[in-house]
Amino acid sequence: MAIDYAEKIPNNINIANDKTLQRALEHWQPSFLNWWQEMGPSDFQASDVYLRTAVSVDSDGWAQYGAVKMPDYRWGIFLADQVPERTIGFGDAMGQPVWHQVPGEYRSTLRRLIVTQGDTEPASVEQQRMLGHTCPSLYDLRNLFQINVEEGRHLWAMVYLLHAYFGRDGREEAEELLARHSGDPDKPRILSTFNEPITDWLSLYCFTYFTDRDGKYQLKSLAESSFDPLSRSCRFMLTEEAHHMFVGETGIGRVIKRTLEVMKGLGTDDPAAIRRAGAIDLQLLQKYINFWCSSSLDLFGNEISSNSAASFANGLKGRPDESTYTDHVLRDSTMKLLTPEGEQDVPMLNALNEVMRESYLKDCEIGMRRWNRAIERAGHEFRLTLPSIRFRRSIGTWAGLPVDPKGNLIAKDEYERRKDEWAPSEADRAFVKSLMQKVTGPGKMAGWIAPPERGINNLAVDYEYVHLN
Ligand code: BYC
Numbered sequence: 001m002a003i004d005y006a007e008k009i010p011n012n013i014n015i016a017n018d019k020t021l022q023r024a025l026e027h028w029q030p031s032f033l034n035w036w037q038e039m040g041p042s043d044f045q046a047s048d049v050y051l052r053t054a055v056s057v058d059s060d061g062w063a064q065y066g067a068v069k070m071p072d073y074r075w076g077i078f079l080a081d082q083v084p085e086r087t088i089g090f091g092d093a094m095g096q097p098v099w100h101q102v103p104g105e106y107r108s109t110l111r112r113l114i115v116t117q118g119d120t121e122p123a124s125v126e127q128q129r130m131l132g133h134t135c136p137s138l139y140d141l142r143n144l145f146q147i148n149v150e151e152g153r154h155l156w157a158m159v160y161l162l163h164a165y166f167g168r169d170g171r172e173e174a175e176e177l178l179a180r181h182s183g184d185p186d187k188p189r190i191l192s193t194f195n196e197p198i199t200d201w202l203s204l205y206c207f208t209y210f211t212d213r214d215g216k217y218q219l220k221s222l223a224e225s226s227f228d229p230l231s232r233s234c235r236f237m238l239t240e241e242a243h244h245m246f247v248g249e250t251g252i253g254r255v256i257k258r259t260l261e262v263m264k265g266l267g268t269d270d271p272a273a274i275r276r277a278g279a280i281d282l283q284l285l286q287k288y289i290n291f292w293c294s295s296s297l298d299l300f301g302n303e304i305s306s307n308s309a310a311s312f313a314n315g316l317k318g319r320p321d322e323s324t325y326t327d328h329v330l331r332d333s334t335m336k337l338l339t340p341e342g343e344q345d346v347p348m349l350n351a352l353n354e355v356m357r358e359s360y361l362k363d364c365e366i367g368m369r370r371w372n373r374a375i376e377r378a379g380h381e382f383r384l385t386l387p388s389i390r391f392r393r394s395i396g397t398w399a400g401l402p403v404d405p406k407g408n409l410i411a412k413d414e415y416e417r418r419k420d421e422w423a424p425s426e427a428d429r430a431f432v433k434s435l436m437q438k439v440t441g442p443g444k445m446a447g448w449i450a451p452p453e454r455g456i457n458n459l460a461v462d463y464e465y466v467h468l469n
């Protein structure tokens with residue numbers, strides 16, 4: 001079904017047919033816009049930004065591009081098309097028809113999953129709100145704002161589900177989603193990564209590479225859900241997500257490209273010399289990767305989790321790409337898990353957070369290989385690596401333990417002594433911050449990052465992607 005833009009809230013689900021729901025959402029809309037003004041991108045609200053807006057949910061030609069002032073962005077509710085006669089694809093009720101309403105016994109668990117997902121979306125906008133002031137180019141500034149408006153729309157996607165299917169508590173949760181704030185000491189966001197500040201663009205690229213990719217995996221697992229409206233919402237969100245990870249992968253790739261140019265020009269790989277030349281040495285990039293990758297690994301929850309077992313068995317949350325597995329019930333299988341106490345056999349159902357975490361790490365490898373090829377082609381021995389799944393963890397059996405990036409448990413004092421080799425130190429952060437100077441001439445680029453290979457939607461790289469008003 002096409003998206004109706006004549007409505008106050010654009011949507012492809014005919015909310016005009018349900019006046020109560022429409023009223024409730026129209027009541028929430030001004031709170032959202034208020035939140036956007038107060039907690040969304042600082043300044044730039046009057047600028048014309050070359051943004052894409054969803055116009056249908058078909059895979060080809062779903063978006064339209066044009067200059068928009070961010071507060072006029074048409075945030076709406078778009079669900080992927082219903083799959084006729086869809087049946088439950090995993091768990092104990094495998095093969096039965098999917099649910100079009102929330103089963104009473106799963107109400108609170110489903111609400112918790114939707115609230116947790118919903119909470120991350122505005123959190124990321126809050127985390128990134130100051131970045132516009134230090135953008136490396138108009139191209140990057142536009143990409144930041146594209147991601148921000150879409151994360152705002154992802155919030156709408158979850159708020160729709162809360163309003164449409166969870167009655168009064170759903171409406172209360174929707175209010176709370178605007179009341180918690182990233183890093184707020186009294187009312188923080190739910191998951192730890194979303195309370196980390198993102199005050200420099202290297203962190204933004206790492207966040208969009210690693211943390212938006214956690215989003216991809218969580219959304220894929222919720223897209224398998226037997227609760228059909230959740231599945232359809234998440235399927236369409238995934239379409240938008242690809243660009244967020246693209247910004248991360250190409251952003252880090254461009255940082256590396258620039259660093260390699262500087263190394264070639266100077267004829268040295270000495271990090272201090274590279275820094276003096278205003279570029280980011282690969283060792284420093286590695287620390288940022290270690291930081292954001294390990295933080296994102298925590299987002300999958302505990303290795304051994306009765307929540308994950310129940311969510312899977314009951315059909316609420318599947319594995320990403322569930323149809324690629326053969327066993328969809330998992331009552332008889334186990335998984336070997338390495339814990340600090342040694343190897344343990346864990347019922348597979350309880351180990352699903354770890355299964356997801358491992359498939360996520362495999363996906364993270366793909367970009368790493370591409371970056372390393374560029375380093376290799378330039379004739380350098382250095383290779384970027386992903387930190388061990390056990391490094392710097394705050395959740396799960398390895399939480400708080402002194403583990404090095406290779407995964408070895410080491411002495412606490414050695415860890416303390418060496419942790420600045422593995423994650424950004426204050427001095428590293430201060431250096432990165434010193435590079436962050438706003439560059440806004442069309443086609444101009446900050447000195448620490450190479451220009452992109454191509455522009456957005458076939459436009460030139462030097463197109464004026466943001467017209468500053
Ligand atoms: N921080 O059984 P356990 C995205 C809690 S990113 C704080 O191990 P479970 C995006 C947990 O809630 C995708 N608390 O975990 C990216 C539980 O509390 P209760 C976000 C944590 O339930 C970029 C207790 O510890 N989406 O979209 O199996 C930009 C024991 O939990 C954490 C989702 O996460 C943590 N890291 O799984 C914008 C999907 N980890 O219930 C957007 C929805 C665990 O005992 N959420 N806890 O009070 C879920 O599927 C699950 O809630 C979790 C945890 C994966 C988070």
Ligand code: FE
Pocket residue numbers: 121150151154215
């Ligand atoms: Fe999102």
Ligand code: FE
Pocket residue numbers: 151212215241244
């Ligand atoms: Fe995203």
